[in-house]
Amino acid sequence: LAKTTQPISMDSYEGQEVNITCSHNNIATNDYITWYQQFPSQGPRFIIQGYKTKVTNEVASLFIPADRKSSTLSLPRVSLSDTAVYYCLVGDPIMDSNYQLIWGAGTKLIIKP
Amino acid sequence: DSGVTQTPKHLITATGQRVTLRCSPRSGDLSVYWYQQSLDQGLQFLIHYYNGEERAKGNILERFSAQQFPDLHSELNLSSLELGDSALYFCASSQWGSDSGNTIYFGEGSWLTVV
Numbered sequence: 001l002a003k004t005t006q007p008i009s010m011d012s013y014e015g016q017e018v019n020i021t022c023s024h025n026n027i028a029t030n031d032y033i034t035w036y037q038q039f040p041s042q043g044p045r046f047i048i049q050g051y052k053t054k055v056t057n058e059v060a061s062l063f064i065p066a067d068r069k070s071s072t073l074s075l076p077r078v079s080l081s082d083t084a085v086y087y088c089l090v091g092d093p094i095m096d097s098n099y100q101l102i103w104g105a106g107t108k109l110i111i112k113p
Numbered sequence: 114d115s116g117v118t119q120t121p122k123h124l125i126t127a128t129g130q131r132v133t134l135r136c137s138p139r140s141g142d143l144s145v146y147w148y149q150q151s152l153d154q155g156l157q158f159l160i161h162y163y164n165g166e167e168r169a170k171g172n173i174l175e176r177f178s179a180q181q182f183p184d185l186h187s188e189l190n191l192s193s194l195e196l197g198d199s200a201l202y203f204c205a206s207s208q209w210g211s212d213s214g215n216t217i218y219f220g221e222g223s224w225l226t227v228v
Binding site for chain 1 (some may be wrong): 117119146155156168171201205216220
């Protein structure tokens with residue numbers, strides 16, 4: 001199971017683009033990279049998932065360099081409601097019995113007015 | 114709404130008591146996961162069931178047990194409760210084995226307060 005490292009906390013301001021980087025030096029060939037968002041007292045919510053290059057959906061983009069040893073979650077034009085904890089998880093969704101079972105501390109993102 | 118339903122949403126009970134938390138997974142999902150999250154702590158994986166069978170076990174105490182029924186709903190039983198068991202208990206579900214990356218969908222949690 002690839003271990004991930006992400007900043008404990010980040011601050012930004014409304015309207016800015018926020019990039020949260022996750023390091024996963026030991027990522028395996030079949031591993032996917034998944035990001036979740038968690039608001040206080042709520043269950044984590046899936047944001048985006050990717051395998052390589054760039055993935056974009058209606059809420060975020062995920063940039064994965066060619067070596068896949070890191071990934072960057074990009075949140076465009078954040079608002080106060082984006083204040084939350086963001087988790088990066090790496091694993092093989094098919095073969096890894098521990099996939100998405102081990103969660104790190106996440107990155108606490110605080111958006112200021 | 115993730116489609117995962119947990120009951121009860123809030124529960125207050127005394128030390129030494131036993132409680133049961135219930136989870137209904139998303140329609141079609143065969144996997145159910147249970148997590149514990151204490152105040153300002155990270156998610157701690159407890160146990161994973163797939164189609165009625167236990168697939169993985171995390172840091173689940175012997176006082177805790179779970180099962181997944183033929184209709185795929187799951188129950189987490191917590192007994193001999195201690196003050197430290199106070200936490201938010203999440204259930205999550207996934208299809209498991211799909212080629213869509215197998216994301217997990219979480220319920221809103223059951224708040225357990227032991228007094």
